[in-house]
Amino acid sequence: MLIQVRDLSKVYQMGAEVVRALDGVSLDVDAGEFLSITGASGSGKSTFMHLLGCLDKPTSGTYHLNDRDVTQMSDKELARIRNREIGFVFQTFNLINRTPAIDNVAVPLVYGRETFTNKKAMDALERVQLGKRAKHKPSEMSGGERQRVAIARAIVNNPKVIFADEPTGNLDTRTGEQIMGIFHDLHKEGTTIILVTHEMSVAAQAKRLIRMVDGVVDTDTPITPSLRNEMLHSGMFGASVLTDSGVSGGTESGVSGVTDSGSTVAAEPGVS
Ligand SMILES: Nc1ncnc2c1ncn2[C@@H]1O[C@H](COP(=O)(O)OP(=O)(O)O)[C@@H](O)[C@H]1O
Ligand SMILES: [Mg+2]
Numbered sequence: 001m002l003i004q005v006r007d008l009s010k011v012y013q014m015g016a017e018v019v020r021a022l023d024g025v026s027l028d029v030d031a032g033e034f035l036s037i038t039g040a041s042g043s044g045k046s047t048f049m050h051l052l053g054c055l056d057k058p059t060s061g062t063y064h065l066n067d068r069d070v071t072q073m074s075d076k077e078l079a080r081i082r083n084r085e086i087g088f089v090f091q092t093f094n095l096i097n098r099t100p101a102i103d104n105v106a107v108p109l110v111y112g113r114e115t116f117t118n119k120k121a122m123d124a125l126e127r128v129q130l131g132k133r134a135k136h137k138p139s140e141m142s143g144g145e146r147q148r149v150a151i152a153r154a155i156v157n158n159p160k161v162i163f164a165d166e167p168t169g170n171l172d173t174r175t176g177e178q179i180m181g182i183f184h185d186l187h188k189e190g191t192t193i194i195l196v197t198h199e200m201s202v203a204a205q206a207k208r209l210i211r212m213v214d215g216v217v218d219t220d221t222p223i224t225p226s227l228r229n230e231m232l233h234s235g236m237f238g239a240s241v242l243t244d245s246g247v248s249g250g251t252e253s254g255v256s257g258v259t260d261s262g263s264t265v266a267a268e269p270g271v272s
Contacts (some may be wrong), residue, residue, distance in 0.1 A: 001028055001029070001030060001065070001067070002029055002030055002031040002033075002065070002066060002160065002161060002192055003027065003028065003029035003052065003063075003064070003065060003161070003192075004027075004028055004062075004063070004064040004069075005025055005026055005027040005028075005052075005061070005062070005063050005064075006026050006061055006062045006063075007025070007026055007061040007062070008022055008024070008025045008026070008048075008051060008060075008061035008062070009020040009022050009023055009024055009025075009058060009059050009060045009061050009215075010044075010047050010051060010056070010058050010059050010064060010156050011059040015249050020049055020214075020215050021044050021215055022044045022047050022051070022104065023045040023213045023214065023216050024061070024157045024215075024216060025044075025061070025215070025216060025217055026050060026217070027210070027217060027220070029192065029194065030192075031160060031161075031190075031192055032067065032187075032190055032191075032192055033192055033193075033194075033207065034183075034187045034192075034193045034195075034205075034206045034207045034208070034210060035193070035194045035195065035198055035206055035207070035208045035210060036195050036196070036197055036203035036204075036205070036206035036208070036209055036210070036223075037049070037194065037196045037210045037211075037212060038196070038197060038198055038199075038200075038203045038206065038209070038211050038212070039193070039198075039211050039212035039213060039218070040211070040213070041198075043212040043213055043214060043215065044212050044214070044215040044216075045165070045196045045212055046165055046196065047215075048212070049088075049165045049194070049196055051063060052163055052194065053082070053086055053088045053163045054070055054078045054081050054082045054086060055082070055088065057071065058071060064173070065081065065085070065086075065161075066085070066160070068163055079111075079169045080110055080159050083108050083111055083112050083157065084112065084157055084159070085157075085159055085160055085161070086159050086161055086162075086163065087151075087153075087154030087157075087158075087159040087161070087162040087163070088162070088163050088164075088165075089147070089150055089154050089162065089163070089164035089165070090150065090155060090165055090166075090167075091165055091166035091169040091170055092169065092170065093138070093143075093147055093149070093150045093170075094150065095138040095146060095149055095150055095153075096138070097137060097138045097139040097154070098137055098139060099137065099138075100132060100134065100135050100136065100137055101125060101134050101135070101136055101137070101138065101141070101149045101152075102118065102122060102125060102134040102135065103121075104138065104149055104150075104153055105121040105124050105125055105128070105149060105153045105156050106118065106120070106121040107153060108153060108156055108157050109121065110157060111146050111159070112157065120156055121134075121136045121152070121156060122134060124153070124155055124156040125149070125151040125152045127155065128148040128149075128151050128152045128182055129148070130145060130148050130149060130152065130240070133145065140151070142175075143170055143171050143175065144171055144175035144178055144179065146153035147167060147168075147170075147171065147175075147179050148178075148179070148182065151167075151179070151182055155191075159191070160191065160192060161191065161192040161193075161194065162183070162191055162192070162193050163187060163194050163195075164183070164193070164194070164195045164196065165196045166196055166197060167179055167183075167195065167197075167199070168180065168197065168202055169197070169198075169199075173201075176199075176202065180202060180205055183195065183205075184205070189193045193206070199229045200232065200234075201231075201232055201235075202248070203231065204223060204227075204228045204231035204232050206221055206223055207222065208220070208221070208222055208223060209221050209222075209227070209231075211225050
């Protein structure tokens with residue numbers, strides 16, 4: 001078992017108010033799986049991804065990654081895990097904009113005090129077909145190219161697992177498809193992929209679907225060909241897995257139950 005999560009919770013105290021961003025999540029993920037996590041805005045997807053990616057610590061519960069209890073680790077050990085075993089891809093790319101792509105990709109190598117950083121960073125850029133753009137700064141690149149640089153940075157240490165939080169959320173559909181193509185290639189090579197998205201056409205491409213509601217896992221199901229079809233054609237979860245009214249509640253767009261309000265698809269800046 002690559003990932004074993006038990007009763008994981010994250011509670012934020014906001015003045016007098018207690019926000020249970022994650023409210024007792026349990027999940028097992030085997031090495032090599034391809035999961036999509038979806039759910040309404042505020043349902044806890046990003047909180048969960050940050051915990052899985054060792055970017056944050058839970059309030060309670062346990063998280064074993066490769067049979068080690070991550071929840072007991074020191075900040076230093078967590079930093080090492082993040083650096084060596086995990087790749088994280090964000091909706092907003094999180095690159096250093098005035099620094100050439102190759103140096104952005106080399107950041108984890110430099111932190112890890114590795115050698116041959118240029119060669120390794122270049123190899124990673126070539127895996128996302130950006131070798132020719134190595135010297136370009138992210139500020140000179142399109143959104144799709146920036147996200148490819150971010151993926152190169154995520155894979156430069158050959159992590160076993162990649163967490164991606166709305167990686168296509170800032171990209172147009174065609175560019176998003178290119179990004180998904182890279183995740184498919186990584187999955188074929190054996191990398192475990194866990195991807196948060198509110199777009200059904202993106203979620204449908206995984207092998208297993210998780211839906212979160214109010215900080216808990218509401219649905220956990222394999223994506224069968226018929227479910228994939230339903231997701232692609234109705235723009236929502238298949239009726240075969242969802243009989244509750246939460247999603248199929250007769251809304252204008254048909255997807256409001258799973259739409260993340262912060263992610264309207266905007267035209268990609270700088271794309272020709
Ligand atoms: N740093 C924080 N401080 C306080 N509340 C937070 C924080 N991060 C997230 N939350 C709250 O936790 C809930 C889940 O948020 P989030 O995980 O970002 O959801 P999602 O990614 O599904 O939109 C929301 O109610 C959000 O307002
Ligand atoms: Mg989020």
